[in-house]
Amino acid sequence: xxxxxxxxxxxxxxxxxxxxIALAALVGAELLGxxxxxxxxxxxxxQKIMYVHVPAAWSAFLAFFVVFIGSVLYLWxxxxxxxxxxxxxxxxxLVLTALTLALGxxxxxxxxxxxWTWDPRLTTTAILLVMTVGxxxxxxxxxxxxxxxxxxxxxxxxxxxxxxxxxxxxxWWRTLHQxxxxxxxxxxxxxxxxxxxxxxxxxxxxxxxLLRYRAARLERLVEAQAEARELAQGExxxx
Amino acid sequence: MGLPREAGRVAAVAWKDxxxxxxxxANFNAVVFLAALILFLFGFALGPDAxxxxxxxxxxxxxxxxxxxxxxFNHSYQVELESGALEALLLYPGDHRSIFLGKLIANLxxxxxxxxxxxxxxxxxxxxxxxxxxxxxxGVLLLGTVGFVTLGTFYAAIASRVRAREVLLPLLLxxxxxxxxxxxxxxxxxxLAGDPMKESGGWIRLLLxxxxxxxxxxxxxxxxxxEE
Amino acid sequence: xTPGSRRRLVLAGGAIVVLCGxxxxxxxxxxxxxxxFLTPSELLARGERAYDTPVRLGGQVLPxxxxxxxxxxxLRFRLTDGTQTLVVRSTGAPPQMFREGIGVVVEGRYxxxxxFESTNLMVKHSNEYRPxxxxxxxxxxxxxxxGEERS
Amino acid sequence: MSEWRFIVxxxxxxxxxxxxxxxxxxxxxxxxxxxxxxxxxxxxATP
Numbered sequence: 001x002x003x004x005x006x007x008x009x010x011x012x013x014x015x016x017x018x019x020x021i022a023l024a025a026l027v028g029a030e031l032l033g034x035x036x037x038x039x040x041x042x043x044x045x046x047q048k049i050m051y052v053h054v055p056a057a058w059s060a061f062l063a064f065f066v067v068f069i070g071s072v073l074y075l076w077x078x079x080x081x082x083x084x085x086x087x088x089x090x091x092x093x094l095v096l097t098a099l100t101l102a103l104g105x106x107x108x109x110x111x112x113x114x115x116w117t118w119d120p121r122l123t124t125t126a127i128l129l130v131m132t133v134g135x136x137x138x139x140x141x142x143x144x145x146x147x148x149x150x151x152x153x154x155x156x157x158x159x160x161x162x163x164x165x166x167x168x169x170x171x172w173w174r175t176l177h178q179x180x181x182x183x184x185x186x187x188x189x190x191x192x193x194x195x196x197x198x199x200x201x202x203x204x205x206x207x208x209x210l211l212r213y214r215a216a217r218l219e220r221l222v223e224a225q226a227e228a229r230e231l232a233q234g235e236x237x238x239x
Numbered sequence: 240m241g242l243p244r245e246a247g248r249v250a251a252v253a254w255k256d257x258x259x260x261x262x263x264x265a266n267f268n269a270v271v272f273l274a275a276l277i278l279f280l281f282g283f284a285l286g287p288d289a290x291x292x293x294x295x296x297x298x299x300x301x302x303x304x305x306x307x308x309x310x311x312f313n314h315s316y317q318v319e320l321e322s323g324a325l326e327a328l329l330l331y332p333g334d335h336r337s338i339f340l341g342k343l344i345a346n347l348x349x350x351x352x353x354x355x356x357x358x359x360x361x362x363x364x365x366x367x368x369x370x371x372x373x374x375x376x377x378g379v380l381l382l383g384t385v386g387f388v389t390l391g392t393f394y395a396a397i398a399s400r401v402r403a404r405e406v407l408l409p410l411l412l413x414x415x416x417x418x419x420x421x422x423x424x425x426x427x428x429x430x431l432a433g434d435p436m437k438e439s440g441g442w443i444r445l446l447l448x449x450x451x452x453x454x455x456x457x458x459x460x461x462x463x464x465x466e467e
Numbered sequence: 468x469t470p471g472s473r474r475r476l477v478l479a480g481g482a483i484v485v486l487c488g489x490x491x492x493x494x495x496x497x498x499x500x501x502x503x504f505l506t507p508s509e510l511l512a513r514g515e516r517a518y519d520t521p522v523r524l525g526g527q528v529l530p531x532x533x534x535x536x537x538x539x540x541x542l543r544f545r546l547t548d549g550t551q552t553l554v555v556r557s558t559g560a561p562p563q564m565f566r567e568g569i570g571v572v573v574e575g576r577y578x579x580x581x582x583f584e585s586t587n588l589m590v591k592h593s594n595e596y597r598p599x600x601x602x603x604x605x606x607x608x609x610x611x612x613x614g615e616e617r618s
Numbered sequence: 619m620s621e622w623r624f625i626v627x628x629x630x631x632x633x634x635x636x637x638x639x640x641x642x643x644x645x646x647x648x649x650x651x652x653x654x655x656x657x658x659x660x661x662x663a664t665p
Binding site: 445448451452455456458459 | 481484485488491492
Binding site for chain 1: 410
């Protein structure tokens, strides 16, 4: 495959090794986070939900960044691999955004007192989720690859720009959700666990995007084969 | 080049769409009836409490406009597709964006006409004061509809050429519309309540800015979407 | 001017308009309409119009003002933003993080008697995460109020 | 203690989602590879 971002010939086993490393890193980081962090002054042990909620949100943001880059590069260079990369990242972003919302809900119930509220951070995140669903639905409904790539790049750029709004929402508007933490507001006892978990989530993110990208490439190969077969059959009929 | 020529093309596309709409009428009538039906259903669902009904009126009114208007956008491209006219339209020399503007104007007229019928009906059903807040209310309706129709015309250019267009258009359109919907509902609600807090001005400015952003962005992005 | 450069110029102009629009949105102070909750000062500034309309109100629980009736599930406290203070009455058990001095957002209506009747009480956590100081247990901090309920 | 219920739910949900998605991707890849192999052979066998 010329111009291939990830060679299609890499065996699935290599991805499996990356996957095992990523999940093992997650186990290690979570165990350390769970065992080494003292209960928080306000939240008690509930602070530990931070180690899954925050890394899930961060990696979802990164996935949307990949969607943005892939979409822009596609419109610029018109090479299929960028479109497939954006599509792969979008599906992973959808999974991680949904996970982030669900984890936030589980965290919000005992700390804020509600599963859900119409706070700008929560609302913009839900909108982002629906936009991503729209992006993927659009892809699944357009059969012609060139058109699909062009249209979904336009929709993908719009959706992924919304990430900026989600990220800045806690600063622009008065919200129930707290503003971003920084090293000065998080005690070192929690910072280490958070960083390690974020790193493990990053590995999981890379694993997911690579795997999904490979699936996207193979799907295109299957599509191309089917087209070639139809063409061959058509010629046979004419002869 | 020539700006007059472009303006002529825009007017021609808009006129063509509106004439087609006027000749059949079936689509317009169906959309108006659907809008009336949705207003009725909101009334039933919200119960007999007149006070609650009035409080929810702004939201119900805008959702009615959204649900019925979204049917018009797909229709405006679908008619072209069925007769293969879109390809012919694209072949004409000149800027494709005049197609966008033409369709935008036609859709705007369509939705505004639907609103002209729906608004008095909503006033009767939900016990709303119409005359006192009228100039402001008309302005809010116009600005909100411009934002809605701009994005709708843009996304319909994509969705109308796709298999599941009935589902896909709202799925793509409605999340992007949230800021417009929010500002429009808040401004309408404030005006209907007599604007005691003088907050409608802020929302109207917000609507205006969203209209400008959405219009410019979709005007330029249309080229990528329509090209074959 | 070639068609290509004219096209680029128009595109750049469009991009500038969109960016200006966003800039105006962010820094023109228009987004301040989008507040999730009002402060006590803002609510009181509305005067009589504030009565009986559903609003969210946010602020800090004034230390020493909490009265909790465990039998009737009736909670009263004073909510402050530093300048103005309001009496809030809430029914139902508060979230376990509720304590004196913490930030809360309440949903409900301000009544003419000068009491804010809350139907939903939410605790607003800051972005600070700290272990308790030596000698204090976290439970002591948030359970002093409701200790007997939750054991 | 009641707070642990939420912590267990959060970590459990994370693992369920991540593992389920990983398995889904693997299954999808395996199916595609099989499809690709079968199609390739089929196309070569017919003429």
